[in-house]
Amino acid sequence: MKQFLSAADVPDINALIAKARAHKAKPFGSNHSGQQKMVINLFFNSSLRTRMSTEKAARQLGYDVITYDASGGWGIEFEDGTVMNGNTAEHVREAAGVLSQYCDILCVRSFPSLTDKDADYEDRIMKAFVKYASVPVVSMESATRHPLQSLTDCITIAEHRKAVPPRVVLTWAPHPRRLPQCVANSFAEWMLAWGEVDLTICNPEGFDLAPEFTKGAKVVHNQAEAFAGADFIYAKNWSSFEDYGAIGDFPGWQVDEAKMALTNNAYFMHCLPVRRNVVVSDGVIDSDRSLVLQQANNRTWAAQAVLGEMRG
């Protein structure tokens, strides 16, 4: 792969899952592949899991790694033709070109503005890095998607499903801040592209995801109806796509024990970080059906599989 931005970049999702599981079984089995090569991880936003798991994955493949917190660096300009006499000191044309001099794979995290829908949904920042970098680019969460998380979620579901296809529910959940739609968009995109789950998305009215991500999924606005008989409950908050970036005030959408009792003894999943007793009750996340730490663990193997496939 020359880029890893979405499910569309992956020729065979099952083959990538198999590679991740092979790395999980033998973490240093491909330790030679990154020898004398460099991965740069560029973060415009906070991270715990993505930062740690991508560094660990790169090192296990034999790569050296530099992680750079770009929020503390030179302000980068993304518009073409601007007179740069404001706060941005360096254009992405140079920034991406320069970083390409120092690494063999460039990984980038850049969240959406949640104010400029067009710029966000064109994924302008990630696309600019792809355009101006001369090395392969891996998304560590862009304005619209979080593909390393979604690959992880496929692996985790593959490891725990009993029936094929399992009934998987992506549910909107409350949150005190307005959050990106990326994790939910990407989860829907990957589940549908994978084709091995029966996906239902449930969210309050006004919080439907962008249609490009949900075509083929059942979308309902009643959480109890969606939860009935589910095998996996994947919780996530997202701000409104329709009324772009608006926050939703629906505290009754928290995932709790009473709602989980409607399911087929479902597993609980969340990408983390999660707000306890807002998104999910302590009782659910602390139960033996919670897969959140297994998901966090699988981030390493997902990243290892992806880094191992990147070619210039």
Ligand SMILES: NCCC[C@H](NC(=O)CCC(=O)O)C(=O)O
């Ligand atoms: N990387 C996974 C989730 C990242 C981000 N969550 C957050 O910003 C949560 C922040 C908070 O809880 O304040 C999101 O929803 O896309």
Ligand SMILES: NC(=O)OP(=O)(O)O
């Ligand atoms: N799930 C996830 O991407 O976590 P971080 O934001 O901490 O990297």
